[in-house]
């Protein structure tokens with residue numbers, strides 16, 4: 001789908017550009033999204049595994065799922081969509097990237113100003129002490145992993161039913177309010193509070209552009225909804241914006 005000229009103009013003239021991403025941005029890197037057939041693992045849905053209750057009941061099963069995802073993410077590389085976002089950051093006067101993804105691919109593509117709303121798959125946290133450590137081992141030995149203190153380690157990820165970390169959610173809402181243009185990329189926009197960030201931008205008078213393989217519940221409230229693959233649309237948008245500047 002062609003990129004409307006108004007979108008190119010708004011992004012090029014933006015004084016504060018924000019990008020909100022979801023699992024779709026990493027789909028072309030081979031990382032499965034959460035919803036849809038690809039998101040299933042051994043017939044479990046993400047909502048059945050990414051919860052404190054699931055971890056309490058069967059920590060090994062939950063860790064097996066994360067170990068599987070860590071293996072996929074470890075083999076994956078940033079795609080042209082991640083790279084275009086990193087270039088947009090370099091040319092924008094003011095920029096923030098808010099991601100729901102835990103795969104770390106944005107950072108590997110060179111993005112710097114990032115809020116990882118849902119955590120990071122390479123980090124684990126002691127359930128007793130709350131200490132956080134980074135562990136890049138794939139596959140993990142002896143699931144579920146334990147802290148040196150003897151307690152269980154859990155993924156440092158925000159699960160369903162848990163509150164987001166105050167620092168990251170405060171930053172995200174502030175950025176959504178203050179930016180004048182937001183690109184919403186590859187998210188089904190059904191998980192709160194991330195799904196309300198584009199509405200905050202819209203209400204504050206900002207221009208909201210959605211880039212997604214299919215329409216979502218927020219498509220109608222956006223100023224422009226571009227249907228297609230983010231790995232194709234974002235590089236083209238970034239190129240057109242760079243010519244306009």
Ligand code: OAD
Pocket residue numbers: 021022023024025027028033034035036039046047050100101118157158159160185186187188189190191211212213214216228229230231
């Ligand atoms: P979803 O799996 O819900 O949605 C992925 C979206 O990406 C869908 O709307 C697809 O249409 C779109 N998509 C797929 N391939 C695409 C492509 N190549 N280009 C553009 N769009 C594409 O993922 P999220 O919205 O990120 O939470 O899910 C939100 C949260 O739910 C996740 O952060 C995760 C999950 O449970 C936690 O892990 C805590």
